[in-house]
Amino acid sequence: MSDWSRNGQPVDTVAIDDRAFQYGDGLFETVAIRDGQPRLWPRHLERLARGCGCLGIDLPDIAALSRWIQEALWRSAEDPSYCIAKIVVSSGAAQRGYGRERRLAAETYVGIYPGARQASHHYRDGVDTVVCDTRLALHSVTAGLKTLNRLEQVLAGSERIVRGAFEGLTLDADGRLICGTMSNVFIVSGNRVMTPALQRCGVAGVMRAHAIESLQRDGITVDVCDVAVADLWAADEVFLANSQFGVLPVRRCDERVWHAHPVTARVMSILASHGIEECAL
Template sequence: MSEWFETGSGIRVADPASRGLQYGDGLFETIAIRNGKPRLWRYHLERLTQGCERLGLVAPLATLERDLASVLARCELDTAYCIAKIIVSAADTERGYGREMPSQTGVSIGLFPSTPLDQLDYLNGVSTMLCETRLATGSPIAGLKSLNRIEQVLARSECLQAGVFEGFTRDADDRLICGTISNMFIVRDTRVCTPSLARCGVAGTMRQLVINLMDRHGKKVVEVCDMDENDLATADEVFITNSQIGTLPVIRCGDYSWPVGDSTRHVMGLLADFGIEECRL
């Protein structure tokens, strides 16, 4: 059972006239709450700020952290391990697509119960698939976590039907982009690579943390580049990242399979040392 709050007050019914509901005119952040505190808060705030700038929205930075803390203090859920979803949408206007730039915003905060993944997933890895759903390229919201998620809905539904943990999406030119709920990394020889998200996809906060940690403490620096299915076929290791789970080894994608390798374990160790306890084996 989720709990929703709007600027500190509990709400039960969304306004059908809101721009977020009508047009997907807004952004959201899905934040891991651990021991009552938001994890990777700075990373989430940076992405939200960048998204607001690109969409012409006034970022609600002055009160957002305080509002989230108030919601966590008032909610009935166990905040030791749960999920917070912050929705920032353009304020209501007269009917129609157009609005002022920049526009004022409304904020809704939802809390959801959560449970840790099975430790065996971190030890033994998970299976994935290549999704048939393609992502549109050249989008002005590339990299952002906008409210427009229908591509992810369709691709994620493929995963549920196939019974796999995750699915990798591609664009119309067959470039690998990201998972339906994660970002992907491929290890080959001395290289660790993650797909470019300049054209489409979502730039995850855990992805950025891994890039930063590898740059500072890793044995290899992450390369951001265009990738395709051939990179999966020739990979030595594959792993995925997500704000809720940290990092998981990938052992299969369709006909391709990989071991849980040293580079993946190294990344998991870096995250565990940073405080991502799910990755501590």
């Protein structure tokens, strides 16, 4: 069982009238803790701030939030050199009903989980994926954010488990490639690296942002654009990005198989030089 705190105080329950529980009215961040520190912390905070602004929730005090993470790590039995901190920001407790008449005092929960290291052959040979039947709804006002409403990912994630895949790739209602259930996707076509635009739906991951910036610093431009499913099948390489595992090459998607990943290997080398230790082969 994971260890949790609410506003810095240890807890093991959530109030029944908390709007996070009732309506998914809140946000979350899943932060890699490496050597006792939250990795890509400024990127997590930037996305959390955008989410709070969108939902009309007070952004937690950053100094307090950082302290609560360190205190949670100190109380936890997990290895602080390699574990996970999950932050949940709820709009708080209120009377029944969807709407909020006023801005509520946010409740901030921090939970510590064990880190899950990926097998070395996943980085070397790649992982198996599938295209999920579950489609993502278009034109969400919360597109790109990590809200607590994750039902599309729950359904798609259940599909990939049943089908025995490492990750499930999701399309939007118009058939464009968007992202994985727990990752962002990049495709390589010739010398071009692309990742789907996420203005309509999907989650803009912090590792996605870090990868785009790191590659651009190394002279590799990443095109953020609409990606058709036909582009996926025609791609020379495909790779996934996630805050916990960094980058992983894709070996298979449904019946399509990729045997070589030279560009992905270069991407991983660049990210390893930019602080993502998992990508060091």
